[in-house]
Amino acid sequence: MHPSVHARTTPDKPAIIMAGSGETISYAELDRRSNQVAQLLRARGIGIGDTVAMCLENHPWFFCLAWGFQRAGVHYVGISSRLTAPETAYILADSGAKILFGSAYLAPALDEVATLAPQVPQLRFGLDAEHALAAMPNTPIADERAGADMLYSSGTTGQPKGVKIPLPADPAIDATNVLVQLAMMAYGINADAVYLSPAPLYHAAPLRWSMTVHKIGGTVVVMERFDPEAALAAIEKYKITDSQFVPTHFVRMLKLPEDVRKKYDVSTLKCAIHAAAPCPVPIKQAMIEWWGPVLFEYYAGTEGNGSTFITSAEWLGKPGSVGKALSGILHICDENGDDVPPGTEGQVFFEPTEGMMPFEYHNDPAKTADAKNKHGWSSLGDVGYMDSDGYLFLTDRKSFMIISGGVNIYPQEIENLLITHPKVADAAVIGAPDPDMGERVVAVVQPLDIADATPQLAEELAAYLAPQLSRVKMPRQIDFREQLPRELTGKLYKRLLRDEYKQAYEKAQAGA
Template sequence: MLHPVRHAATMPDKPAYIMAGSGETVTYAELNVRADRGAWLLRSLGLRRGDGIAVLMDNSPRYLEVVWAAERTGVYCTCISSKLTAREAEYIVRDGDCRVLIASAGAAATAAALLPLVPGLQALMVDGAVEGFDSYEAARDRQPAGPITDPSPGQFMLYSSGTTGVPKGVRHPLPEEPLGENTSTLVTLGKALYGFASDMIYLSPAPLYHAAPLRWSMAVQQLGGTVIVMERFDPQAALAAIERYKVTHAQWVPTHFVRLLKLPEAVRARYDVSSLRSVWHAAAPCPVPVKRAMIEWWGPIIGEYYAGTEGNGFTAISSAEWLAHPGSVGRNLTATTRICDEEGNELPPRSEGTVYFDGGGTFTYHNDPDKTAAAANRHGWTTLGDVGWLDEEGYLYLTDRKSFTIISGGVNIYPAEIENLLVTHPDVADVAVIGGPHDEMGEEVIAIVQPRDMADAGPALAAALDAFARANLSHVKVPRRIDFRAELPRHDTGKLYKRVLRDEYWGK
C-alpha cells in the first residue's frame, strides 16, 4: 500500500508536510487522524460515494488534510481558485454538483459572498469561521476516531479551459480499487523521471488549488516523502526554503524561474541549493533563454512536461534532451502523439497541426457532451486543442495555445469570458481580448476595444472599463492594457480574425 494510512503506522512521527513560512509541521500520524475524522464529518453531512464537494482555500495548513479526508470517502473534490469572484465560483459549485463548501479564512470574503448565491450549500471554514460557516476544525474534532466503515478512493474534478469562455469540469471515473491501492500515475512517473523516493523533500511553491501542485504533493505523500508548502510564492523565500529544509525536489512554472533570475546575483548566491536533485516545470511555455539560464544555475536537473487536467497524455523531457532539442516539451510517455490537419489526417514530421494523443486516458467534460465530442477526432484520438509539430525523433514542439487561451504566470485565462463582459458596457461597440508578451508573466491580458464613438477613446474610457472589469472579474482576468481601434478585423460572417491582432502584438 502506498498511502498516508500506511505511513501513519510505519513512521508516525515523520513530517507529512511543513508550512514553509510558519514552520507548522503535521506528521503522518496527525494527518491520518485528522483525515479520518474529516471523512466521518463528510459522512455526517450526508455525503456518499460519487457526491461532490468544493474546496475554496488559499494555501492553508489545513488544505492537504481536507483533500485527504475527501479522498477516503469516494467523493468528487473540486478545488476552486481563491482568486475568483463569488459569481465565478458560483458557476463552478453549481456545475460541479457540489453539496458542501469547505473554505479558508484567507478566502472568507469570496466564500461569504458565494454562500447566498447557492441556497442549501452546507458550509464550513478552516482557520476561523465567519457568519454562515461552521468551524471545520471544531466539527471535525467532534467525530469518531479511526477510519469510516465504508472507505473508498475519491477523485478530483478540476476545471479546465473552455472555448465558450467558462471553465469546464474534467470528470474521470472513480477508482474501483480498494482505498490505498489506487496509486497515482504521478507516483510512477515521478519515480521514472525525477527519482521519487520516500526520503524526498518536495517544495510546492504554487497554489494548491491548481491541479499539478495538488496532485504532485499528494503523490509525494503516497510515497511517504515530506511536502514543504509555501503559503505564497516569493523568489527569495523559495531559495531560503530550499536551504532551510534541504529540499530535494520541486515543481515550478516559468514565471517562478523569471522571478528567481531577476533577483540580484548577490542574493541568488547567498543561498545553498545544492540539496536539489531534480526539479521540473510545466503549465506554460518557458522562454528558451530563461531555461538555459536556470540550467546554468542549478545544473542539468531541470525537467519539463506537457499534459492537461484531462489526463489523456504526458510528454516529458530532461535537461540533456532539451539542450539537444531546445524548445521541445519532450516525447510522450503515456500515449502516442499524433499531428493532424483539420480533416483529421495524420501529418508527417515537421508539419504543423493539431496535437492529438492516441491511447491515453479517457475523460469527459462534465455537463458538456458537445465539448467532450469535439475533443476527439474520427480516429478516437483526443486533443487539448494545442497546435504543434513533431521532429523525426518524436519530440513535440508547441507553436500555439488552445483556442487563444491566455497563460499568465501559469494560470489559464479565458478571453471570451472577458470579452463577453466588456461588450456589455454601454460605451463599447466591439472588443477582442488577447494575450500579449510580458517579460515576467509570460503573457498579459490586452483588451482591444472598438468604442461606440471613437471620440470617447482615451484615458477616461480606459479607466471606466478598468473599473467595470474589476467590479465583475477576479483581478487576474482584468486587462493590464486597454487599446482602442475604430474597427476590429471581422469577416462579413462575424468571425473575428484574432490571429491578425495577436500577431501584431507579438511582432509577427
C-alpha cells in the same frame, strides 16, 4: 499507497511543513485528521460518488481535507481562492457540490458565495470547521473507497469546465497509480524526498504531485504564497530535493539581483519539474546554468489524456522541446484530423493507450465531443510540430492565434522574446480588432518597475523586437499594465485582455 500506511510505519515523520510558519503535520496527525474529514462527510449524508468542494488559500488543512475525500470515495473540487463570488457559485452549482470547506481568511468572498449558493452548506477553518471535525471519530469510516479530484479548467477562453474522470477502478484507498510509478521511475522521487510546492494547491499539478509525494512517503513543504527569494530560502532551509515550478517562477527568480541569487544554497535540488505554460528557451537555459541539469519538463493537462517528458540533457540537444510521449500516442493533425509529416505544424492530439482513463467535461457533452477528432484522439487545443525523432515543440494555443491581414500569428513567440528584456516582468500578446487587418498585434507589458511604463520604453521594446521578428509579427501597439491577469498557476487570462480591447473598439466605433 495512502498516507495511512506511513502513519503506521513512520508516524512522527513530517508529512506537511508550512514553509513560512514552520507549522508541521506528521503522518500520524494527517491520518487522524483525514479520518475525521471522511467521518464528517458520512455524518452529513455525503456518500460514495457525491461531490464536495474546497476553496482555501494554501492552508495546513488542505491536504487533510484532500486525503479525507480520498478515503470517502467522493469527487472533490478545488476552487481557486482568487475567483469572484459569482465564479465560485457557478462552479458549486455546476459540480453539484454538497458541501464547501473554506476559511475565515476568505470570509468576504465566501459570505457573498453563501447568498448566491445557499444550497451549499459551508464550513470555514478559523471559524467552525475545526470544531465540527474535532467532534468526529478519528478512526476509518466503514465504507472506505478511493475518491478522485474533479478540477475545473482555468477559464482562460470561456466558462471553466470540470474535468471528470471515473472513480478509480480499484476501490482500495492504498492502491498505487500511474503518477506514483512515474514519479519514482522517471523523476527519482522516493521516501526521502523533501518536496517544495510553491504554487496554489487547488491547481491540478501541485495537488496531484504533492499527494503523490505523500503516497511515496516523502515530506511536502508548502509555500503559503510564492515569493522568489522566499523560494530560494526555503530550498536552503529545508534542504529541498524535489519541486515543481511554472515558468513565471523562473522568470521572477532570475530577475532577482545576482548577489541575492548567489546567497542561497540550492545544491540539494535533484529534480525541478516544470509545466503548465511554455518556457522561453533563454529562461530555461539560464535556469539549467544556475541550478544544473535538474530541470525536468512535461506537457499534460488536467484531462490526463496524454503526456510528454524531457530531461535537461535531452532539452539541451533539442532546445524548446517539451519532450517525447510518455503516456498516450502523440499525433500532429491537420484540420481534417489526419497526421501531418514531421516538422509540419498542426493541432496536438493524443491517442489513448490501454489502461488510460477516459475524461469528460462535466455538463458539457459538446465540449467533450469537440476535444476529439474522427479517430477518437483528444486534444487540449494546443498547436505544435513533432520532429523526426518524435520530440514535440509547442507553438501556441489554437484559441490564442491572431489572424492579421490573413496571416496566422502565434503570440507565444513574441511573448517569449519580450520576457527576456531586462525591464519586463511579464508580457501578453493578443489580437485586437482592426478595421483594415481584421486583428492587429498588441503587446501588453508588465514592467519590473511601473515607473518605466513610458513611450520611451515602448520604443525600446519595439527596437529590441525588430531584428528578431518578421514585420507582420511586430506589435502595432505596446501598452503597459501594473499587473497582468495571470493565475498563480502560470495561466494567463488572455480572454479578459481581448474582451477589454474588443469593448474599447466597439465603443469607439459606436461613437464614430
